[in-house]
Amino acid sequence: MDKQKYNVYSQYLKRKYGEKVYKLPVNLPVTCPNRDGTIGCGGCIFCGAEGAGFENLPDSLSVQSQIEQNMQYMGKKYNAGKFIAYFQNFTNTYMPLEDFKKYMLQACQPRIVEISISTRPDCIHEAYLAFLNRLKQEKEMNISIELGLQTVNYHSLRKINRGHTLSEFIDALLRIKKFGFETCAHLILNLPWDTMEDVIENAKILSALEVNQIKLHSLYIVKGTVLGELYQKGELDIISLEEYINRVITFLEYLSPDITLQRLIGRAPEENTLFVNWDTSWWKIRDLIEQEMENRQSYQGKRFDYLNGKGVRGLVDS
Numbered sequence: 001m002d003k004q005k006y007n008v009y010s011q012y013l014k015r016k017y018g019e020k021v022y023k024l025p026v027n028l029p030v031t032c033p034n035r036d037g038t039i040g041c042g043g044c045i046f047c048g049a050e051g052a053g054f055e056n057l058p059d060s061l062s063v064q065s066q067i068e069q070n071m072q073y074m075g076k077k078y079n080a081g082k083f084i085a086y087f088q089n090f091t092n093t094y095m096p097l098e099d100f101k102k103y104m105l106q107a108c109q110p111r112i113v114e115i116s117i118s119t120r121p122d123c124i125h126e127a128y129l130a131f132l133n134r135l136k137q138e139k140e141m142n143i144s145i146e147l148g149l150q151t152v153n154y155h156s157l158r159k160i161n162r163g164h165t166l167s168e169f170i171d172a173l174l175r176i177k178k179f180g181f182e183t184c185a186h187l188i189l190n191l192p193w194d195t196m197e198d199v200i201e202n203a204k205i206l207s208a209l210e211v212n213q214i215k216l217h218s219l220y221i222v223k224g225t226v227l228g229e230l231y232q233k234g235e236l237d238i239i240s241l242e243e244y245i246n247r248v249i250t251f252l253e254y255l256s257p258d259i260t261l262q263r264l265i266g267r268a269p270e271e272n273t274l275f276v277n278w279d280t281s282w283w284k285i286r287d288l289i290e291q292e293m294e295n296r297q298s299y300q301g302k303r304f305d306y307l308n309g310k311g312v313r314g315l316v317d318s
Helices: 009-017 063-078 097-106 126-139 154-159 166-178 196-208 226-232 241-254 282-296 310-317
Strands: 021-026 082-087 112-119 142-150 182-188 213-217 260-263 273-275
Touching (some): 009 260, 063 082, 063 097, 097 126, 112 126, 126 142, 126 166, 142 213, 182 196, 196 241, 226 273, 241 282
Parallel strands (some): 082 112, 112 142, 142 182
């Protein structure tokens, strides 16, 4: 790792697979237990009708068709030879087990080296994990699971109507790790109710839990959502871009140097939104973060000194 920066996901994939690898989004006809009344209604206050899959192909297409179309387009565009089938939108373990098996088997195609499944902490069950373990062994397919956490602050989780707390995330992560699958946590570092203390605690808890990867988002505000209504009423304070950059750098400094960053800020749809990335391209924000890290002589793990009994190290070493 370049000490001035952080562990970059694309470089991690190249080391792991020996060449450039690109994620192919796959869209399933699923919803979320926090939307349909199983756990809650209405979903997270920031979630629009299309969820996070605004760049996905229609879920009416088969898994095989989506993979083939995306592979043809993205393989040429990004000069990639190997791919990850990324079940991205909504909650991709929230379906009957037999349906889940069918979709995962359909993703086992030539040039697919990994299946990545995005889901909620309260939708991790060992029956699904056991099937994925058999799939990994029989098809020699790597498996990674991405969990939406957003923040470790349970007060903020309640405010965004997340439908779960930190405990469910910890339970899901520990169950996944028993099977040896790689894990990724999703975080939003600029929730209006979170402070820098929450940012630091995010880094500390995920480091202590030995999460493999992290995906950082910035909060974008969609029209017609509860969050959008609060924003239009002037009831939300969105931090500045400068403060977001400061939060990301601080988060990285407290984060274990062994964790890989899938991204520092997300791309977001501009249509039907009230606020997106401070009207700045995502890659420009990434570049600003990296430049400021160089200015500060900052790097991932710079303040990673708090685990393994910090209070007694002097007694052990003496």
